[in-house]
Amino acid sequence: MTTALHRHTVTARINTTDAVDPAPAPGVYTATVFINTGRRNFDGYQHHHPLAEVTHPDGSPLRLTFHASPRIKDHEDAADAAYTVGNHQGPDDNGQMWPDDVRSVSTGDVIKVTCPDHWIIYLSVDPCGFSPVPEPTTLVGLAGTRHTSRH
Template sequence: MTTAMTRRHTVTARIDTADTAPVSDVWTATVYMNMHRDNFDGYDPHHPLAAAIRRDDSALRLVFRASDRIRNHEDAAEAAFEVGNLHGADDNGQTWPGNIRSVSVGDVIKITSPDSRTVHLSVDSYGFTPVPEPTTLVDLTGPRVTHRD
């Protein structure tokens, strides 16, 4: 015996995504240099920080494309640390300026993911630790931070 069943009406919609901008695959990094005299002892929220800048006083923003190497905020921070220690360039070929010291323990790296989520990570002796957004920023366009010998 067969039983007759009524089928519910379905509606199929076509979604046109041609006008939708593609999601960016870019991770950006901004390094905040710890300006406190005890910066190598680690980051403290009361330490003054200054954003790393280029020779022309514009903000230094490192760019990394999402890849097998860059999959999360920590991967992007590690890549920024490598560039900041003169071990390469970002994905746009930008290298670390010679007029500022290398990225060190106590500095903070701001990472923005492709989905615009921002995380601040302090540079530790080994790895990174999430920290709140720094509030003690100072302007570095005056005297330069120089390499320590």
């Protein structure tokens, strides 16, 4: 006994003009600045130097945000943008300004950048550019402590 099977093909047409934009929303880089409070701090960062996280006047952590764009393409661009904000040269992408009572970001400080994929890198501020460093372990004067210039 033989049985015949019939196969049917079903096709669907998708109207792409009504489809949701498939491009993902731009990623966001978050930068946290740690001010070097050690002696000779402007000579460059060393892993044993004490660092203090920059905070808002109310003591909450200052998180600078930058949207991925032609200007912000990677973690170094985000660190450079944080450096610019940290030198009172404008706001981050959410309009957040650098606190007036916190010294400017300088050589010897560290910028933590959290990338859109949640990858984290720590970069020391060098006389020209940035260098990756291990996660700092000597944190002092956290939330609520104000950091003033020592120039």
